[in-house]
Amino acid sequence: MKKIGVFICHCGINIKDTVDVDRLTEELADYPGVAYIENYMFMCSDPGQNHIKDAIHERKLDGVVVAACSPTLHESTFQTVLKESGLNEYQMEIANIREQCSWVHTDIEQATHKAKLIIKTAIEKLKLNESLYPVSAPVTKKALVIGGGIAGIQAALDIADAGFQVIMVEKKPSIGGHMIQLSETFPTLDCSQCILTPKMVALSKHKNIKLYVNSEVESIDGYVGNFNVKIKQEALYVDPAKCNLCDDCTEVCPVLVPSEQDEGLSWRKAIYIPFPQAIPATYTLDVENCLGLEPIACGKCREKCIAEAINYDATDTIIEEEVGAVILATGFDLYPVENIPEYGYGKYPDVITSLQFERILSATGPTGGEIYRPSDGKVPKEIVFVQCSGSRDPEHHLSYCSKICCMYTLKHAKLYKHKVHNGQPYIFYIDIRAGGKRYEEFVQQAVSEEGILYIRGKVAKIYKEGDKMIVIGMDTLSNKKIEVKADLVVLAMGIVPSEGSHDLVKRLKINTDDKGFLSEAHPKLRPVESLQAGFYLAGTSQGPRDIPDSVSQASGAAAKALILLSSDKIYHSPIIASVDEDLCSGCAICVGTCPYGARELNEVSKVVEVNEILCEGCGACISACPSGAAQQKNLTDDQIDNMIKIIASGK
Amino acid sequence: MAKPKIAFYWCASCGGCEEAIIDLHEDILKVAELIDIVFWPCAMDFKTEDVKNMQDNEITVCFINGAIRTSEQEEMSKLLRKKSQLIVSFGACSQLGGIPGLANFWDRESIFASSYGGKCPSVDNPDGVVPQEVSEVPEGELYLPRFHNTVKTTDQVIDVDYYLPGCSPAPYLTMQAITTILSGDLPTKGTVLAPNKALCEVCSRNDSKPEKLSIDKINRVSLVEVDPEKCFLAQGIICMGPVTRSGCNGENDGRCIAANMPCRGCYGHPSEVHDVGAKMVAALASVVGLEDEEDMSEADVQKLLDQIVDPAGTFYRFSLAKSYFRRKIMTDSKEEK
Structure with a gap:
């Protein structure tokens, strides 16, 4: 003994x-x-x-x-x-x-x-x-970054600069994410594109980074340190290597599609470049709107292309990559504005979203940075900004604060004032949340010097009267109904996890919170790690946050990934499941209960096997195993039995 | 040299285990050549006195089937233990309590009330006579064995060397056991003389089980058309195969499975299972509604589980007396020593 x-x-x-x-x-x-x-x-x-x-x-x-x-x-x-x-x-x-x-x-x-x-x-x-003894496995010294917004770009650059290979997968035709759509950034009012594009160029030129656009991650198998990734890349109808960016193709393309980059405020062609600084720098063919990839149906662009970059016979490809760590930077979307019908979005062209207003403010936007309203191109003399559109309304919409809307709305109002000096911005707000470096000063300066009017209250209804938009709300400070006649209404939409992330996290079995944002391993002490070993979180995929926070978090996630990538081996607690081959009948009841995909029936031996690196020791299979073949190491049925006997005896 | 002496005895059993010996067919003749059967009350006329008169350890091996229900069975088991070198606990009732063990959901009083008190339609007992241990008759006193409150397994009463599981044990396993014991190359004490892997090991339906087994409805064989090729669990029918030893039909499908019925668990548990019912409940709980787990409310889960008819009788059909619980709770005063 x-x-x-x-x-x-x-x-x-x-x-x-x-x-x-x-x-x-x-x-x-x-x-x-x-x-x-x-x-x-x-x-x-x-x-x-x-x-x-x-x-x-x-x-x-x-x-x-x-x-x-x-x-x-x-x-x-x-x-x-x-x-x-x-x-x-x-x-x-x-x-x-x-x-x-x-x-x-x-x-x-x-x-x-x-x-x-x-x-x-x-x-x-x-x-x-x-x-x-701790379980060990080798590490594939390469990272996958999913999402090419600012968070993904930052994480990819950090890892690549540290000397490790990075695979970046972006669903859209160009990297840049939402940040490339923004005009200026708060609280410094520096130009968003001007600070982002150098990073995009650096990424595209980086010898350690391989970029796949128009691509989605189909599956990730394997385990921490050793993932096998399947990436589906949509057919490349325009060969980026041959495209010389001459723009001849768009001239002949007969199809007009609302521009994603301009949030539907302008038109693009079915063959197009998302924006001038797109990375990769190439035109792209939008197959869903193209008349048909058939010379009989159209074929104009291919005829016109002197670089012979256009190939209608291109097909989707599946690319397989092996990586050791995965950074999830899947970003956000605006809360669906059609969920708030009382604000009249879609019905009135002069009710627009915050991202649309960003485009109007932007020098590369549909108005070249001049502020005109969509309905008649007039310069709006009064603009109402509606904060918390969708946010902080647990009964009807999002329960949480989207965190960035207070500041970007104020930025909108300021930029508007800078362009239209005699214009009057009104901001409906619940609270002003300006917790951030130099944010409060940004607010104070606007209120005291720029003549921006803040109205504390929520907007109940927006409708049109003549050529004015009537905004009805409640001023909760005076407790009076308030009515503002405006030329333009900008809804400061809350943010939600990006649409594509829902399917992705389901496929990858990544934990999310009840709002669909990715769950961190610990809210305080492990904020950039997922509960699934080897997955790290960056940017708004984890929750609403602004650019500086996204960038810091991305660097944090990169640092965590680098710890993994720079180790020769990974180690794992040995308190995991085991299978007694002499007892396992291959009934495989346990297999489906494993949340980590760590159990598999060996079709030859007809015995279930445990992948020791994947196994997190949760014990689900142990209770599922009917024959006693599955045992948790150092927490066997015999041990638990003996412990229960002590307690049950009370002696 | 004298032939080894073998004894067979029955306690609370249905007689099927005796049949299982007869089912050795011609093989029994081979056995008979090698041994002397010195005690087998079911087949031959022996008296208890004959056993009492034997030397201690005179019997090489004694096969006891049936559970311990009465004082007589307990006494006989103890006597045979004394006279035998080896005791083989034969069949599910002896090993686990078997079907008689299900009576542990009641006690003597309630069983008598049910069987003699007018509740049993086939009993005509207008005076409500209940068996007495001692009855006065003109010729003197008559004795009946005491009916215990609790059914016990053989090894809860005497020391047991080996177990032959099953209701009833397969003849080939009995033959193997006898041959092994006669060879003198004895297995470790306490061994169950049957394969240690669960029935799915040999089940031809096992491959039809989906990779992720998820039961969204509990079915019963009497109420659905059973697919003869598909895993019962995959059909929502509770099959005790995964928690039950294989061996009832050699390397072939289990005997019940071959007859398109789910395994009921008579072969008992593999060696590492401590409590059959608890194991099966845990296994089922792990896969019931697994596919839609995240979308199910507590009430949905309860509704699904409520579809299991007679859970105690299903999961502990043969093993209640040997389970952690052993019986329904009784007040101390009722339980005999």
Whole structure:
């Protein structure tokens, strides 16, 4: 039988005041298996650890039970003590007599009795513990970045600059994301494209980055450090290598399509370049709107193309890549404005979304940066901005604050004032949330110097009267109904996870929160890691945030990915599932219950196998296994049985 | 040299296990050549006195079938243990309590009330006479064995060396067991003399199970047309195969499966299973509604599980007496020592 040492910690008075540690020491001394027992004021202190080390050597102990606080706190401390003493660290068990005993009880008699049972269960478990070693696997030193917005771009550049290969997959024909649509950025009012395009160019020229646009990730198999990625790339009807950007094709293309880049405020052709600085720099053919890839149906662009870049016979391709880490930067979309019919979007051309207004403000937008309203091209003299359009309305729309709308609306109002000096912006708001570096100053300056009128309240209804938009709302400060006649209304739409991300995360089995944003592993301490090992989160895929936050988070995610990529091997806790081949009947009931895809029926041996790297040790398969073939290492049915027997006996 | 002596005895059983011995057919003649059957009350005329008069350990091996329901069965088992070198617990009732073990959902009083108290339509007992351990008759006193409150397995009463599972044990396994024991090359004490893998191992329907088994409706064989080639669980029919040892029909489909009926679990559990019912409940709970798990409310899950008719009788059909629970809770005063 194992010679077990039991070390009872007082935790100062935390345990000792409620649990009679001396009596425990006396009563457990004769318990079968206990070769040594003591109690001490702070087991986690250096002298405390030395007590354990000395006892291991002097008493030739095979295992150690530390009766102290929760294993989440000092498990690794005491595991290290065992390792340093030449024992396997999995021959150490923590009996949690603080959080689960002394802290929740007051009666010394009962608490002492309970502590005794807890320690006995730990002893019984330890008796059957095997010596285990962390599972290791090699690492593919390459990262996949999904999404080519600012967050994805930043993460890709950071990883590539550190010397690792990056695969970037972007669904649209160009990288740049939403940031490339913006005019200026708050609170500095520097030009969004001017600060973003250098990064886009750097990415396209980077020797370590391979970019796939018009592409989507179909599947990711494998496990942390060793993922196999399948990427579906839509047919490249225009060969980027041959396209010379001459623009002849768009001149002859007869099809007009509302421009995505301009949020429908302008038209593009079915063959087009999304915007002048697009990366990759090439025209692209929108097959859904093209008249038909058939020379009989149209074929004008191919005739016209002197570079012979257009190939109607191109087909979709599946590209396979191996990577070690994945960064999810799938971005956001605006909350669907049609969900708020009372604001009249779609019915009145002069009710527009915030992103549309960004395009109107932008020098590369449909109006060349001049502010005209869509209906009749007049310069709007009064504009109403409606904050929280869709946000902070748990009964009807989004429950959360979209975080960026206060600031971008203010930016809109300022830029408007800079262009239309005699114009009057009104902003309906609930609160002004300006928590960020220089944000509050940005607000104060606008209110005191720019003549922007803030109206505290929500807008109930928007309708048209003559050529004015009537905005009806409630001023919650004066408690009066308020009516503003405006030439243009801009809805500061809330943001939601991007449409494409929903299917993607389902395919990849990535956890999301109830809003569909990707879940971080810990809200405070692991904000850029997913719960799924090897997946990291960047940008608005995880929640609403502005550009500086997205960039910092992307760099954080890149740093986390780099930790993985720069290790030669990855290690994984060995407290995972195992299968006894002599017992497994191949019934495979367990296979479907594994949330990590770590179990598979070997079709030859007809026995289920565990992928030890994928297995997170959750135990779902263990309870599903009807034959007892599946056992959790160091938490076997026999061990649990013995522990239950102690507790059930009450002795 | 004297031939090895073999005994067969029955306790609370249906007689099927005796049949299982007869089912050895000609093989029984081979056995008979090698051994002396010294006690087999079902087939030959022996008296208890004959056994009492034997030397201790005189019997090489004694096969006991049936559960322990009465004091007589308990006494006989103890006597045979004393006189035998080896005891083989034979059949599901002896090993696990079997069908008689399901009586542990009641106690003596309620069973008597049900069987003799007018509730049983085939019993004509207007005076409500209930069996007595001692009855006064003109000739003197008559004795009946005591009817225990709790049905026990053989190994809950005496020390058992080996187990032959099944309701009833397959003749080929019985033959293998006898041959092995006679060879003198004895397996480890406590061994169950049957394959240790669950029935799915040999089931020809196992491949028809979907990769992700998810049960969205519980069906019963009497109410649906059963697909003769598809895994029962995949059809929503509770089959105890995954939690039950194989071996009832050699390397072929289980005997019930071959007859297009789901496994009921008579072969008992593989060695690492501590409690058959708990294991099967855990397994089923893991796959019931698995596909739509995220969209199901607590009430939806409850509704699905409520479709399981007689869960205790389904999951513990043969193993209640040997389960963690063993029986329905009784007040201390009722339970005999």
